[in-house]
Amino acid sequence: MSAETTAETGRKAIDLPDYLITLPVVGVLGLVANWIGPDNPILESIPGMLILLVISFVGLVVTRYAPFDLPAVAWVTLVAMIVTLPWTPGSAWILGHLESMDFLALATSVLAYAALSIGHSEIDIFKRAGWKIVIVALLVFVGTFFGSAVVAEVTLKIQGII
Amino acid sequence: MEHTVKYRLGDWRLHLAVLVLIIIAESIYIHIIPMGPGSLLLLPFLYAFVLGLLINPNVVPIARRLIRREDTRRATPWIMIAILPFIAKFGSTIGPAIESIIAAGPALLLQELGNLGTMLLALPVAVLLLRMNRETIGATFSVAREPSLAIISDKYGLKSPEGAGVMGVYVCGTLFGTIVFATMASYIGSAGWFHPFSLAMACGVGSGSMLAACTGALVPLFPDLEDQVVAYAGASNLLTYATGLYIGLFVALPVAERLYRLLKRGGDPAATAAAGGPDHAEPASRADEPRQSKENDR
Numbered sequence: 001m002s003a004e005t006t007a008e009t010g011r012k013a014i015d016l017p018d019y020l021i022t023l024p025v026v027g028v029l030g031l032v033a034n035w036i037g038p039d040n041p042i043l044e045s046i047p048g049m050l051i052l053l054v055i056s057f058v059g060l061v062v063t064r065y066a067p068f069d070l071p072a073v074a075w076v077t078l079v080a081m082i083v084t085l086p087w088t089p090g091s092a093w094i095l096g097h098l099e100s101m102d103f104l105a106l107a108t109s110v111l112a113y114a115a116l117s118i119g120h121s122e123i124d125i126f127k128r129a130g131w132k133i134v135i136v137a138l139l140v141f142v143g144t145f146f147g148s149a150v151v152a153e154v155t156l157k158i159q160g161i162i
Numbered sequence: 163m164e165h166t167v168k169y170r171l172g173d174w175r176l177h178l179a180v181l182v183l184i185i186i187a188e189s190i191y192i193h194i195i196p197m198g199p200g201s202l203l204l205l206p207f208l209y210a211f212v213l214g215l216l217i218n219p220n221v222v223p224i225a226r227r228l229i230r231r232e233d234t235r236r237a238t239p240w241i242m243i244a245i246l247p248f249i250a251k252f253g254s255t256i257g258p259a260i261e262s263i264i265a266a267g268p269a270l271l272l273q274e275l276g277n278l279g280t281m282l283l284a285l286p287v288a289v290l291l292l293r294m295n296r297e298t299i300g301a302t303f304s305v306a307r308e309p310s311l312a313i314i315s316d317k318y319g320l321k322s323p324e325g326a327g328v329m330g331v332y333v334c335g336t337l338f339g340t341i342v343f344a345t346m347a348s349y350i351g352s353a354g355w356f357h358p359f360s361l362a363m364a365c366g367v368g369s370g371s372m373l374a375a376c377t378g379a380l381v382p383l384f385p386d387l388e389d390q391v392v393a394y395a396g397a398s399n400l401l402t403y404a405t406g407l408y409i410g411l412f413v414a415l416p417v418a419e420r421l422y423r424l425l426k427r428g429g430d431p432a433a434t435a436a437a438g439g440p441d442h443a444e445p446a447s448r449a450d451e452p453r454q455s456k457e458n459d460r
Contacts (some may be wrong), residue, residue: 019243026244027179029184037188039205049247053377055254056246069400071308072242073249073370074402074403077396080253083379085260098254103392104205104381105188107374111207111340112183113244114371115214117177117237118228122333123220129330132292136301136327137334139284141342145376147279149356157270162260162357 014034014072016057023053027107030101038102048097052106054081176233176240179217183210192382203348203379211340245370252373253395259393267357270398273363274405281418289425296422300327303418304337307369309407313415328337340375343367348379358384362391366398368406373399 027049034049035042059076066075084091084098126133156162187210193203219226220234230330256263285303288294293299300318303312306328311320318324343365351361356381365376377395381388 003173005235018460022240022243023244026240026247029177029180029244030247032181033184033188036185037288049343052247052250052254055250057251058247058401059448071403073245073375074400076246076249077253077256077403079322080250081256081260082398084257086258087255091257094414095258095279098251101251103248103251103255103374104192104207106251106379107207107371108184108187108210109314110215110241110244110248110371110374111211112180112187113237113240114336114340115211116179116218117241118215118218118457119220119234120334122336124228125329125333126337128275129333131182132288132294133294133297133301133330134287136284136294136298137306137331137339138342139287139333140280140305140331141339141372142301142346143280143283143344143345144277144300144367145279145350145364146276148273148276148281148367149350150279150358152269152273152360152363155272156266156357159266161266161269162359 011063011069011072013062016060016064019060021059023056026109027053028089030106033105034100034102037105037108040102045100048101050098051097054101055083066084099149173233173236173244173382176237179214179229179233179435183213186213189320194382196290197349200253200349200351200353202345203352203381205344205375207374207378208344210233210340238393248374249370252377252399253381254394255389255393256396256400259368262390263397266363267393269360270394270401273398274401274409275413276364277305277367277406277409278414278417281414281421285418286399286425289422294327297325297330298416299418299422300324301331301393302327303414304406304410305369305372306331307367307406309368310410310453313407313410313420317415334420335369335372339369340371343372344379348377348383351380351383354369358387358391359394362394363398365395366400366402368399368402372398376390410436 011066030051031042031045034045056076059079060072062079063072082088084095101161180327184278187206191206193204195204215224217228218234219229219231257416257418285298288298288302295442300314310328311332314320314324314328320329347365349362350356351358361380362377365373365380371393377392384391
């Protein structure tokens with residue numbers, strides 16, 4: 001399990017050239033998902049996928065060399081946000097190509113890998129923790145979701161946005 | 163370096179399995195099942211996850227014939243790689259919506275504190291009904307993703323009762339967090355109790371796959387609002403990545419400690435001192451006891 005390693009050692013261990021080979025693999029899987037489910041032809045989606053892969057790679061480069069530590073997913077989000085801001089040159093072109101990328105389809109491969117990654121240690125911890133932890137976990141998920149939804153709803157109403 | 167690449171491409175069985183899972187899942191596509199005031203959404207990534215568990219040899223031993231155990235060990239780094247284009251697509255919805263996101267800034271910031279809602283619900287139930295000990299603190303102070311593991315590991319160590327608690331919820335999140343978030347979002351979203359924007363912000367809990375599941379369930383319900391829903395969810399998730407560690411360390415964990423001691427004192431003074439071992443498997447009947455029970459919890 002990567003539990004202990006992700007938080008601290010992750011960033012220095014980022015092997016950038018390695019991603020030049022692995023990112024296209026998930027890119028191909030994403031194109032297949034984007035074609036079969038949402039019905040976006042593969043050839044037309046290639047530019048959009050390439051843009052997403054480039055954004056991902058730039059995000060990884062920033063993660064590796066940034067002066068302070070944020071997870072790669074946070075940097076990738078920031079890079080993607082910056083290149084699609086209305087006043088960023090070329091953002092309309094980028095967004096035009098990204099339209100054909102269905103974000104649900106991009107999640108399918110993630111969860112397929114996640115399901116296949118579950119190992120003995122997870123199953124063991126799960127068994128040892130017992131049924132109580134399952135109830136607690138459910139309440140944790142429900143609690144955090146409702147907690148945030150209630151605060152957001154009240155604040156958005158006060159602000160007059162909804 | 164070349165070694166890593168070979169190591170990652172060498173597991174062709176793994177990628178082939180993922181490809182097959184994608185083809186099956188995307189062929190079934192989205193189904194909506196009305197249930198009571200809301201609906202359940204069946205989404206491709208949920209099929210991919212459940213089918214993936216069924217062919218995982220660590221979960222279903224007979225699946226060894228399809229996929230080797232080594233392949234499953236190599237799957238973990240690929241989650242991180244596969245999530246990047248997804249996260250990039252998410253981030254690309256924030257840029258165009260930047261003005262409405264800045265306008266909703268107060269709501270976005272305040273709802274980060276809503277993540278403390280986990281303690282209002284889970285912590286009292288764990289202490290008072292389930293009679294759990296110090297593992298409660300690790301289990302309920304946050305939604306137990308990687309930053310929370312780091313916090314608990316640093317303060318108590320992962321082998322401590324607190325560590326057992328956070329690891330337990332972490333593993334539950336890995337095993338069925340996506341299913342819970344997708345079900346919750348689709349059901350509550352279709353029941354119409356909250357505005358879609360509030361639910362979108364609630365989806366950003368600091369886990370890529372839970373964000374995907376939660377937002378993925380909302381989008382088919384509100385196709386006209388897709389751009390904004392995805393943008394708010396993405397912005398909220400980004401904020402959680404940025405602030406989650408600090409809120410966890412400086413707010414949630416101290417609050418969990420206090421609340422835990424307060425509830426334990428209310429229940430049984432002796433229990434406050436008891437550290438509580440990692441073994442908290444007790445007969446099921448215990449959970450049914452009334453809250454007021456003064457019984458020692460061990």
